[in-house]
Amino acid sequence: MMRKKVYAAVIGGGAAGLMCALRAAERHPDKDIVILEKADRVGKKLLVTGNGRCNLSHVGANAKSYHGDGCEDLINILFEKYSPDAVIAYFNRLGLMTYSDNEGRVYPISRQASSVLDVLRMRLKGCGAEELCGVEIREIRKVKGGYEIRTDSGIISAERLVIAVGGKVDYAGRESGAGIVKTLSLSTVKCTPSLSPIKVDSEITRSLKGIRATAEVRLIHGVEIVKAERGEVQFTENALSGICIFNLSRFANQNTGCEIGISLLPDLSREEIREELQRRIELNQDGNLSDIFVGLFHKSIGNALMKSAGIKPSTACSDISDKELNALADTIADWRFKAVPRHDFQNAQVSAGGIKLSEIDARTFETKKHRGLYIIGEALDVDGDCGGYNLQFAFASGMCAGDSL
Ligand SMILES: Cc1cc2nc3c(=O)[nH]c(=O)nc-3n(C[C@H](O)[C@H](O)[C@H](O)COP(=O)(O)OP(=O)(O)OC[C@H]3O[C@@H](n4cnc5c(N)ncnc54)[C@H](O)[C@@H]3O)c2cc1C
Known part of the structure; x- marks a missing residue:
């Protein structure tokens, strides 16, 4: 049976844990730092982030991009010293060359997530920090x-x-069972899936499976538009997906009665859409209504729009009524889908909820209850939007705690 005495143990060899162990090892070259990881190797999740390219930060990340009770103050304090610039500069110092795309998302120039993991591990090894993998924690x-x-x-x-x-x-x-925190009697906020596809109660999506469309998407609750985003919507068998949808999923998974409104021509008013449809109908006087979408939308989207508006695709252009034309314009401007809150974490990129922020000191990430105990990364009740914000928080909180150890 192994018996080991170390200065600091970091449980979890993900983005936050690796960064924390590294900063602590740089600060205390003479002390033993160990990472305890339950998987067979550290950083497995890092390798799948950003579709294998690892969107490690976002140049514009600020408190507005994060959610969780009390997270605004925490992020403001954290980013004073560990801003996106500071995190990127540190990675550059480790040898990782990065670039940001035109949306501000930061990636390694190798376009490989493994580069991010490699520079962290190489420096950790150089500093003498130890990785113990395949470790099952029984008790703390x-x-x-x-x-x-x-x-x-x-x-x-x-x-x-x-x-x-x-x-x-x-x-x-x-x-994954983060049950470990239960043994420390720290108060938590129930976890719910976020940055996930949004399940919808509709037959329509089945016929659109695999199709993408550029749109503005709105999350509607009652009469309120909770959030709106622009981007690419992907239709799946029974859900809507894509980055813009991910950013609406937190609220949609936590509340019943939400609807998603898709505007397929967001730069045109409803009246302008109607006029455009009218013009296309006149151009196709001898054709069917399905012909008017040629050059505008994917054929299946055109058919699905007509179905949602209660119109048969075989309707002759010359036969369309005013009521039908209005219904079609309304659907293109605001195509509604009833959202179904999901409670499973399958396909979710992060979980909202976690250990309450009131448990920790925002300047160090040390718990107020237990001296010498630190909590960092996604284990805390902080979750960010899609676009590098979550890794930025994981790395920044890891740096902060590592420098405080
Ligand atoms: C598919 C996918 C793609 C993503 N892409 C991005 C992206 O491009 N950009 C971005 O900002 N965010 C992205 N995220 C989110 C981001 O990966 C996480 O927010 C981030 O990894 C959280 O870092 P963490 O270190 O707190 O947790 P994790 O990275 O989850 O690391 C936790 C580690 O702890 C280990 N562990 C758990 N329990 C125990 C235990 N009891 N004992 C020992 N070890 C334990 C786990 O095995 C894991 O290695 C993505 C997430 C997913 C799932």
Whole structure:
């Protein structure tokens, strides 16, 4: 049975944990730092981020891009020192060359997520930090002078302990049991899936499976437009997907009675859409209504729009009534889908919820209840929008705690 005494143990070898261990190892070259990872290797999730390219930060990240109770103050304090610029500059110092796309999303110039993991691991190795993988944590005990971590392969005593176990989503998009935090009696906010496709109660999406359209999407609750985004919508069997949809999913998964309104021609008013349809009908006087969408939308989208508006695609252009024309213009301007809140974490990129921010000191990420215990990354009740914000938070909180250890 292994018995180990270290200065600091970091539980979880993901983005936040690796960064934290590295900063601590740079600060204390003479002290033992160990990363305890339950998977067979560290950083597995990092490798699948950004479709394998790792969108590691966002140049414009600020408190507005994050959600969670009390997160505005936390992010403002954190980003004073660990801003996107500071995180990117640190990665550049480690040897990672980066670029930002025209939306401000930051990637490695290699366009490979493995580059991000490699520079972290290379420097960790250089600093002498140790990775212990395949470790099952059985119990964490607070003892005099620190913490005792009981694992399936032995006991590790640490003066400082960092919890960096992430949220409820693992590297394969499965629900992972972050039950470890239960043993520390810290208060938590229930986790719900975020940055996920939005399930919809509609037959229409089935016929559109695999099709994409550029649009403005709005999340509507009652009469209120909660959030609007522009981008590419992807239709799946029973859901809407795409980055713009992901950014609406947090609220849609937490509240019943939401609707998604898709505006397929967001730069035209409803009246202008009607006029454009009228013009196309006149051009196709001898044809069917389905012909008027040629050069405008995917054929299947045209058919689905007519179905939603209650019009048969075989209707002759010369036969369309005013009522039908209005219904079609309304559908193109505001195509409604009833959202169904989802509770599973499959296909969600992050989980909203986690350990309450009131448990930690925003300047160090040390818990107020247990001295020498730190919580970082997605394990906390902070989740960001899609676009590099979540990794920015994971890295920044890891840097902050690592520098405070
Ligand atoms: C498919 C996908 C793509 C994504 N793409 C992006 C992107 O491009 N940009 C972006 O900003 N965000 C992205 N995210 C979100 C981002 O990956 C996470 O927010 C971020 O990884 C959180 O970092 P973390 O270190 O807190 O947690 P994680 O990266 O989840 O790391 C936690 C680590 O702890 C380990 N662990 C958990 N429990 C235990 C335990 N009991 N004992 C020991 N180890 C444990 C896990 O195995 C894991 O290695 C994506 C997420 C997914 C799922």
